[in-house]
Amino acid sequence: MLSWLRRLFATGAPDLSQAPEEPVPTERQESMRPPDLQPWIGVDLDGTLAEATPWEGMSHIGPPVPLMMRRVRLWLEKGARVKIVTARAGDPEGLKATQSWLKANGLPDLEVTDRKDFGMIELWDDRAIQVVQNSGICFLGTSVFARPKAPILPDEAAGRTFIHVDGGPKSP
Numbered sequence: 001m002l003s004w005l006r007r008l009f010a011t012g013a014p015d016l017s018q019a020p021e022e023p024v025p026t027e028r029q030e031s032m033r034p035p036d037l038q039p040w041i042g043v044d045l046d047g048t049l050a051e052a053t054p055w056e057g058m059s060h061i062g063p064p065v066p067l068m069m070r071r072v073r074l075w076l077e078k079g080a081r082v083k084i085v086t087a088r089a090g091d092p093e094g095l096k097a098t099q100s101w102l103k104a105n106g107l108p109d110l111e112v113t114d115r116k117d118f119g120m121i122e123l124w125d126d127r128a129i130q131v132v133q134n135s136g137i138c139f140l141g142t143s144v145f146a147r148p149k150a151p152i153l154p155d156e157a158a159g160r161t162f163i164h165v166d167g168g169p170k171s172p
Contacts, residue, residue, distance in 0.1 A: 037117065038119055039081065039120075040121065041123075041124070042082075042116060043083070044086060044124060048068055049068045049069065050063065050064055052126070059093060059094075072107065073107075083112070084098060084102065085114070086113075088112075089114035099112060
């Protein structure tokens with residue numbers, strides 16, 4: 001736990017020069033998508049692609065999150081289709097602000113939506129809790145950031161109703 005906190009609060013940017021290349025997300029079960037829908041990767045805006053900041057109105061969007069910007073650019077370079085998934089898209093002012101933010105931060109004219117469809121193969125979102133398909137079993141981490149905000153069932157049990165995901169490498 002202490003090593004994780006040290007890494008979290010370490011000064012300076014992490015050295016990403018030795019990081020392995022990230023793969024482009026792919027479909028897990030192609031049969032789940034109607035054949036006429038092109039697959040796409042959903043990326044949440046506030047708190048994921050843009051920093052979550054105190055609310056200042058629909059047109060205010062925080063600064064970009066560098067690591068997510070790199071990912072989105074890589075996916076686009078590799079030919080992946082990316083959509084920005086944000087509640088702002090349900091409001092004309094929010095949609096316009098999101099499109100302006102994307103342009104101002106060097107991203108192409110990506111589709112902005114407040115809905116997912118059967119073409120979405122993956123969603124990158126700061127609020128999501130991952131659930132194993134067709135099981136209801138979720139992944140819970142050791143960090144408070146990896147715990148759901150909604151109450152879990154009183155009889156939840158590791159290995160039966162959730163998968164406990166360790167928070168990182170073990171200290172020797």
